[in-house]
Amino acid sequence: MTSLANPSPTAxxxxxxxxEPDTLEIRxxxxxxxxxxWxxxxxxxxxxxxxxxxxxALAVGAPFEFVWRNDELTAPSGTRPAGSPEEHRLECRITELDPPKKLAITWGSTGGVTFTLEPxxxxVLLTLVHRRVPDRSTLLSVSAGWHMHLDVLAARMEGDEPEPFWDGIGRLKAVYDGRIPV
Known part of the structure; x- marks a missing residue:
């Protein structure tokens, strides 16, 4: 296991x-x-x-579409990078379902994402695993993206205001660039 983390995976x-070289896990x-x-x-x-x-629809094999509007996640949203669209869509499908413990979904051209919940x-310990990320550039984006989205989730669940989304993404991409092996 290549350590990219601080000592506490549940922090x-x-x-x-x-x-693995192409698999990210965040807790x-x-x-x-x-x-x-859940x-x-x-x-x-x-x-x-x-x-x-x-x-x-919570059923194995059920298709669904994610619609991102990252500018709406935080107020203020921060500075969106040039070339980043206001809206992004991704067709997904549920591949595994065990409510309220596990949800696995397809994710574009990668090996998919699994969310596991443990009281x-x-x-609740949320473990997110994103498999078969095709290259380092995508891994940097995936790592910073999941990290920031989970920061927003944690803040929302705690009743706190998260940092501006796009500023966090920029900061985290630079940090992961130093942590992910070339």
């Missing part, structure tokens, strides 16, 4: 780790109960507050 600001300890975190993963109205909108007292 709210914990960085991702490469568990976050979030306020529970597990059903609340709702933030699966309900469009809650998910759009930290990641992307999109109605999701720990009054908290």
């Amino acid at each position: 709210p600001d914990g960085f991702g780790v490469l568990t 976050r300890l979030l306020p529970g109960p597990v059903e609340r975190v 709702d933030y993963l699966t309900q469009s109205e809650l998910r759009r507050q930290w990641l992307a909108a999109g109605e999701m 720990i007292g009054t908290k």
Whole structure:
């Protein structure tokens, strides 16, 4: 395992780790109960507050579309990088489902994303695994993106205001550039 993380994988600001050269894992300890975190993963109205909108029929094989509007995630949103669209869409499909413990989905040309939830007292450990990321450039974007989106999720669940989204992405991309092997 290539360490990209601070010593505590459950720290709210914990960085991702490469568990294989093309696989990112990020863990976050979030306020529970597990059903609340599950709702933030699966309900469009809650998910759009930290990641992307999109109605999701909870059935293996069910297709759905994520719709990102990252400018709407935080106020202010920060400075969107040149060339980044105001809206982005991605067709996905549910590949594994075990409510409220596990959700796995397809993700473009990568090996997909798995979210696993584990209750720990009054908290919930969210483990996100993004597999078969094709190259370092995409891995930098995926790492910074998931890290920042999970920062927004943690802040929303705690009732806090997250840092401006695009500023966080820029900061995190630079940090991951120094952490991910060339």
